[in-house]
Amino acid sequence: MNDEREYILKSLDGNQEAFAMIIQKYQTPLLNYVGRMVKDKETALDLLQEIFLKIFTSLRQYKPHYPFRTWIFKIASNHVIDFWRKRRVETYSLDDEENHGFSLLQVLPLQEKSVARKYELHQLRKKIEQALQKLPASLRELFIWRYINELSYEEIAEIKNLPLGTVKNRIFQAKEKLRLLLEKEE
Amino acid sequence: MKCLDPETIYLFLEEGLPSSDAKDVQAHLDTCPRCQLLLEDRAHFLEAIKSLPRWQPPPDFTDQVLAKIFRPRLDSQRVIFSALGLLVFFSLCFLTLVVLTGPYFLRTLSSFSHQLFVGGEACLLFLVKAGKVIIIFSKLGLNFLQQGREILSLLFSWERLGVIPMILSSFFWLSIFALWAFRRKLFLGA
Structure with missing residues (x-):
């Protein structure tokens, strides 16, 4: 430092x-x-x-x-x-996303299939990489910071000037939407 | 305890739960096969996410950026030194010329100064003549203006007042003609 x-x-x-x-x-x-x-x-x-x-x-x-x-x-x-x-690349705001067919109810089916166990790790990485590009930009950004750049939730909240709870919630949404995209791909 | 929701599972996996809650979750997991499957699935998913391949920049990337940032700039010190260098170079050239030409140098110099004097004289003569031409032209212009003033005063004198309607009517017809000629441009914008 x-x-x-x-x-x-x-x-x-x-x-x-x-x-x-x-x-x-x-x-x-x-x-x-x-x-x-x-x-x-x-x-x-x-x-x-x-x-x-x-x-x-x-x-x-x-x-x-x-x-x-x-x-x-x-x-x-x-x-x-x-x-x-x-x-003039189209980016989605979080409010828009709720009208883009993603809702948390869809993300959390009661009888959920195991997406992860269907693929080997290297296959899953490839699928995630592809699905990541379909994720709305505002969620993708936070997801990348958390899991690829390994920033803490606090750091992300600081960068985006967002409350900590919002950041945590959005990153959770990103993960689950990613899983949903993988499920849809099957 | 109710079955675990994915958010709690992620928090449990990423050690984001308070220790008391984590203990409860662990206790539930020990007894619930559905939640165990959920946990296993999310753990595998998280593992894949965290081990996504990292892109690497090209090896010369740092140099490329540095070259863009620290472009060689023209600093004042360098300019002064270059100017001094040129001065020294030309002085040395002149000295070499003096040394090489020896006794002929003074003769050459005097001939050069004579030529310079003749040239200067010619320039001076040219300037004098150019001045005379300018004076003639300005006199001509003044005469022209005086003539114009006389013509105007003649036209607008009380005795010749009839000339004014003639001029006005010719202006009128001229404007009518102009309107007709430029009708497309004026009214259609074509």
């Missing part, structure tokens, strides 16, 4: 090596987030370059009391939203 603070300070002085350390630390988590949000690795890499450029130019505005990882993911999230706005 102290190392990170040192890298930030050195980067502010224009030290390339220090900023390289920051890039190396965050490039993989950010690529996994951005890539799964825009569904294309090449576009994701371009966006990632822009995100790091934004991080570097906004570094002076960073307040040390704020967790750096959260700050970085906040920048990335805003950048992805900007990208969608520019491309």
Whole structure:
């Protein structure tokens, strides 16, 4: 953590090596987030370059009391939203989703089939990856942060400025909707 | 205890339940085969989710980003040093010329200054002549303006008041003609 603070300070002085350390630390988590949000690795890499450029130019505005990882993911999230706005990509709000045929009642059938046990682990991963792309963007984002970037619920709540309970509920919805999508695929 | 709902199962699996609740859940699981199946299913699902493959950026990604951020900029120090370098270079060239030409240098220099003087004189003469041309043209313009003023005063004098209706009527017919000629542009916007 102290190392990170040192890298930030050195980067502010224009030290390339220090900023390289920051890039190396965050490039993989950010690529996994951005890539799964825009569904294309090449576009994701371009966006990632822009995100790091934004991080570097906004570094002076960073307040040390704020967790750096959260700050970085906040920048990335805003950048992805900007990208969608520019491309006019359709994104669903949570309110819309409730009218898109997903409801929690559908997600929780009484006699539920075991989706997970039907596939081997590697098959299941592949299916999940495909189903993830069908998940509404607002849920997909939180899901990726929680299970791929391994952010805590608190960190996610901080990034999205949402109450902790809402974040937990949305991530639960994401998991169950993903299961529903897998069930539908069978 | 009632059968477990998926949310509780996830919380149990991710250790998000208070220890007392976790104990109750464990007690229920020990006796309920349906909930055991549910737990097994969600555990397998969570395992798959958590072990999704991680994408890796290309090995030169950091260098690409750094190259974009830290583009070589033209700093003032570099500009000053370059200018000084050029000055030194040209001075050295001049000195070499002096050394190489030796006694001929002064002669060349005086011939050059003579040529410079002749050229300057020619330039001066050209400027004087150009000035004269400008004065002639301005006089011509003034005369033209005076003539115009006289014509206007003649036209609008009380004695020749009949000229005004003639001019007005010609303006009227001219505007009618213009309207007809540009009717498409004016009324249809074509």
